[in-house]
Amino acid sequence: MEWQPEAEKKLSRSPSFIRKKIRTMVEAEASSQGALLVTVKHLLDCREKFFAKQKTSRESLPGYSLETCLGSDGCPNNLIDDYQLIEQLETLLASRDLPTFFRKKVTGPPKFHHQFSIVIAGCPNACSRPQIADLGIIGVSQPRISEEACSGCGICVENCPDQAITLGKDGLSPTLSTPPCLSCGRCIVVCPTETIIESTRGFRLLVGGKLGRHPQLGQELPGIYSARETLTMAKKCLDIFQQHNQYGERFGEVLKHLEPTNLLPIK
Ligand code: SF4
Ligand code: SF4
Ligand code: SF4
Known part of the structure; x- marks a missing residue:
């Protein structure tokens, strides 16, 4: 038109x-x-x-939002094999009666930005912007070096978007550096000799991200979490959010008043 x-x-x-x-x-x-x-x-x-x-x-806000990237629609970078976690997260969020919770906390009708947000990305490219969610979940595939001999082809170095792989002086013996490795798993896929293999598949978790008047990126929790641990962590985040929230402030604000260790040791 x-x-x-x-x-x-x-x-x-x-x-x-x-x-x-x-x-x-x-x-x-x-x-x-x-x-x-x-x-x-x-x-x-x-x-x-x-x-x-x-x-x-x-007036009919559910009190939460749960979003994913397009990974499950065939994106080749997707690292999440099992989407059962999303259904479990949805059930968890729906069980918390967040509309009633926000009506008690917020002056006036609750708005979109009050809602507790969980955002899932299928890989560290993070197209769905999990960095600005209350809980951001990123699918990862962490590499490790196996016993298999390296051919020195250099394909892993060429394909690593984060310059996290170096080869030895002989052009062999790859070394992985974390950081800057983000566990995107590309080197695992391209290595023809299985010298680089997957050590762990799971999720990186970010907490307390938000936009608005005082924007901040979510703080990454150390380690890689299984689906079960991620669900446990989501429960813990919601417990903290609901127990310590004063006036409907975002999770990132709630966390500022708490010791970070309150969240961490679930593993
Ligand atoms: S975050 Fe990764 S898996 Fe999801 S759509 Fe973007 S590139 Fe694909
Ligand atoms: S997992 Fe990704 S970021 Fe890490 S070394 Fe391999 S290609 Fe690089
Ligand atoms: S680790 Fe694999 S991809 Fe990297 S140089 Fe050796 S054989 Fe090639």
Whole structure:
């Protein structure tokens, strides 16, 4: 559909990651009004309807959000084999009656940003932005060096996005460095001799990430967690969030008033 230059200019000022969605919504609005050209008025009408809808949907907020990346839709980088964890997390979140919890804590109706968010990414590329969730979960495959002889092909070094592999002076004997290794597992996949193999598959966990007025990235907990340990940790995070929350503040704020060790030793 054709756009008036003023409308196109206004659209270009919206955040790039939602621009495509806004374009679709505005074109639907223009079509519903029988227009063939999108004007600024269609943009404004659409915005008004969007805010009205948001206000209504706030009244039935579930009190949590659970999001994943597109890993399970066939992304070749995906490192999560078992999506049972997501169903278990959903059950856990739904069992906490968070709408009632927020109604008691928050002055006025709870808003989207009050909700407890869990975001899952299938690999360290982290497309779903787990770094800004209350609990971020990242699928990982941690490498280790096996007893198998290295051929010195160098493919692992070329494929490591984090320059975490070095070969010895003889061009053999790979060494892995953590950091900067993020356990993306690429070197494991490409090594033709199985000199680099998987030692652990699981999840890295980040806690307390958020945007808003005082943004901060989630703090990474040490180690790699199994699905069972991740679920235990999610329960623990929710326990802490619900026990220590004062006015509906985000998990990152709650954690600032607690000793980090309160969260850690679950392994
Ligand atoms: S986070 Fe990884 S698995 Fe998920 S969509 Fe991005 S690249 Fe694919
Ligand atoms: S797992 Fe990924 S980041 Fe770590 S050494 Fe292998 S390729 Fe590099
Ligand atoms: S560890 Fe594997 S991929 Fe890396 S140089 Fe040796 S044989 Fe090649």
